Amino acid sequence: MFNIKEHFSATSINETIRLLQDYPGAKLIAGGTDLLVKMRKASPKCPVSLISLREIVELSQIYLTETGNLSIGATVTFDEICNNELILEKMPFLAQVAATIGGPQLRNMATVGGNLCSGAPSADSAPALLALDARLELIGPQGKRLLDVKEFFLGPFQVDLRDNEILSCIIIPLSSERALGGYYYKYSMRNAMDIATLSCASVCEIDAKNCLKSVRIALGTAAPTPIRCFKAERFAEGQQFSKELLERVALIAQSEAKPRSSWRASKEYRLHLVKVLVARTLKQAYLNAGGVI
Amino acid sequence: MPEINCYVNGELKNICVDYGETLLMMLRNRLGLTGVKKGCEVGECGACTVLVDGKPVTSCIYLALWVDGKNVLTVEGLTASGELSSLQQSFVEEGAVQCGFCIPGFLMSAYALLKKKKHPTETEIRNGIAGNFCRCTGYENIIRAIKNVNQTSTKAKLP
Numbered sequence: 001m002f003n004i005k006e007h008f009s010a011t012s013i014n015e016t017i018r019l020l021q022d023y024p025g026a027k028l029i030a031g032g033t034d035l036l037v038k039m040r041k042a043s044p045k046c047p048v049s050l051i052s053l054r055e056i057v058e059l060s061q062i063y064l065t066e067t068g069n070l071s072i073g074a075t076v077t078f079d080e081i082c083n084n085e086l087i088l089e090k091m092p093f094l095a096q097v098a099a100t101i102g103g104p105q106l107r108n109m110a111t112v113g114g115n116l117c118s119g120a121p122s123a124d125s126a127p128a129l130l131a132l133d134a135r136l137e138l139i140g141p142q143g144k145r146l147l148d149v150k151e152f153f154l155g156p157f158q159v160d161l162r163d164n165e166i167l168s169c170i171i172i173p174l175s176s177e178r179a180l181g182g183y184y185y186k187y188s189m190r191n192a193m194d195i196a197t198l199s200c201a202s203v204c205e206i207d208a209k210n211c212l213k214s215v216r217i218a219l220g221t222a223a224p225t226p227i228r229c230f231k232a233e234r235f236a237e238g239q240q241f242s243k244e245l246l247e248r249v250a251l252i253a254q255s256e257a258k259p260r261s262s263w264r265a266s267k268e269y270r271l272h273l274v275k276v277l278v279a280r281t282l283k284q285a286y287l288n289a290g291g292v293i
Numbered sequence: 294m295p296e297i298n299c300y301v302n303g304e305l306k307n308i309c310v311d312y313g314e315t316l317l318m319m320l321r322n323r324l325g326l327t328g329v330k331k332g333c334e335v336g337e338c339g340a341c342t343v344l345v346d347g348k349p350v351t352s353c354i355y356l357a358l359w360v361d362g363k364n365v366l367t368v369e370g371l372t373a374s375g376e377l378s379s380l381q382q383s384f385v386e387e388g389a390v391q392c393g394f395c396i397p398g399f400l401m402s403a404y405a406l407l408k409k410k411k412h413p414t415e416t417e418i419r420n421g422i423a424g425n426f427c428r429c430t431g432y433e434n435i436i437r438a439i440k441n442v443n444q445t446s447t448k449a450k451l452p
Contacts, residue, residue: 001311001313001314001315001318002312002313002314002315002356003313004311004312004313004356005312006312007295007312007356007358009358032354032355032356033336033354036336036354036356037335037336037354040334040335040354041335050312052359054359079348102424103339103423103424103425104349104402104405104406104420104421104422104423104424105336105339105342105349105350105351105402105424106336106351106424108345108348108349108350109336109350109351109354109355191419191423192420192423192424193337193423193424
């Protein structure tokens with residue numbers, strides 16, 4: 001039995017913000033796959049008030065905005081991302097990422113907003129959203145703000161979610177000109193139900209001359225927060241694809257990573273993984289963008 | 294204590310639950326459906342897997358409150374008559390059951406998988422049961438049981 005003092009089923013974003021203000025210390029819950037596990041391990045003597053986002057229809061939508069961007073609600077589950085027609089048509093890369101999380105049961109419960117707001121350096125949705133230059137819509141008592149996902153991660157398990165604020169949706173810009181290719185590789189001990197030892201998401205487009213354009217590379221579990229490899233990206237931009245290019249880009253990305261040693265892997269092994277995975281994912285992103293080797 | 298209404302194995306139930314009560318506890322303790330097993334209690338082993346609106350979830354980290362207005366299916370609901378379903382029979386024939394503790398969870402995951410795809414590939418089966426752990430069997434027989442359930446068997450039937 002969890003020690004839950006109260007459970008509010010909010011039906012709107014405004015109601016949620018009011019509840020957050022009226023019940024300081026209350027926790028937001030959607031899938032519960034992080035929070036309930038934490039509560040299981042915490043002292044049963046600490047009663048918790050929960051504000052559930054599960055009934056808020058606006059938070060669970062996937063649609064194209066007026067400006068032609070993709071909007072994914074914070075309480076969309078990973079299973080929904082895997083199977084959503086709009087995502088499969090416009091950004092199948094996200095479906096590929098969503099399929100790497102947990103297992104079937106967890107994907108039916110866990111939400112992309114919950115994953116992002118955990119601020120875990122290993123959060124699987126983070127590298128992809130960083131690589132896609134996603135923007136986050138955050139709503140609080142002061143109103144709405146749009147935040148570049150690059151600015152969201154402040155430290156391990158710390159995100160720029162202010163008091164009484166909620167993440168309402170994730171906006172992914174869609175380029176209408178060129179086909180975008182993306183690929184996420186999650187290196188972990190198991191093939192499922194595991195936290196990434198190291199992960200990498202690469203995204204690129206190719207131009208008429210088959211050169212790499214808009215290259216973005218992001219790493220998970222390679223630093224105190226999920227990060228972009230800006231130097232590696234700048235180096236790759238505009239270049240012809242080649243095995244040598246991949247190796248050089250991977251080496252530069254390696255210099256930007258700041259992994260630590262943990263029980264899962266040593267810092268040295270993680271640095272090695274950065275080199276391997278940046279090359280592997282950038283190559284696949286290039287192929288997915290229509291590139292030819 | 295809030296009151297919820299839900300269908301469990303096809304029957305409408307009206308139940309009072311505690312805020313902190315999990316679906317696992319509600320099914321086992323209030324409805325006597327002890328086929329749903331308590332394993333790790335943190336959503337990692339899959340022993341507590343049930344279907345909510347046709348989708349497998351780990352009931353140990355799913356609040357009972359949340360099942361209001363929904364349809365729950367447990368292992369007890371796989372057949373109406375109390376006989377074994379063809380999936381369950383396949384598990385028996387392929388030797389997929391040793392201690393049996395993980396089996397209800399596997400059956401629910403497999404049932405959901407087979408509803409989506411009648412003849413999954415081995416890779417699809419492995420992915421479909423990736424949230425269920427077994428300490429006894431080494432998984433091979435479980436995978437074969439799921440693979441063979443919709444095939445016509447050419448093996449001699451067990452006596």
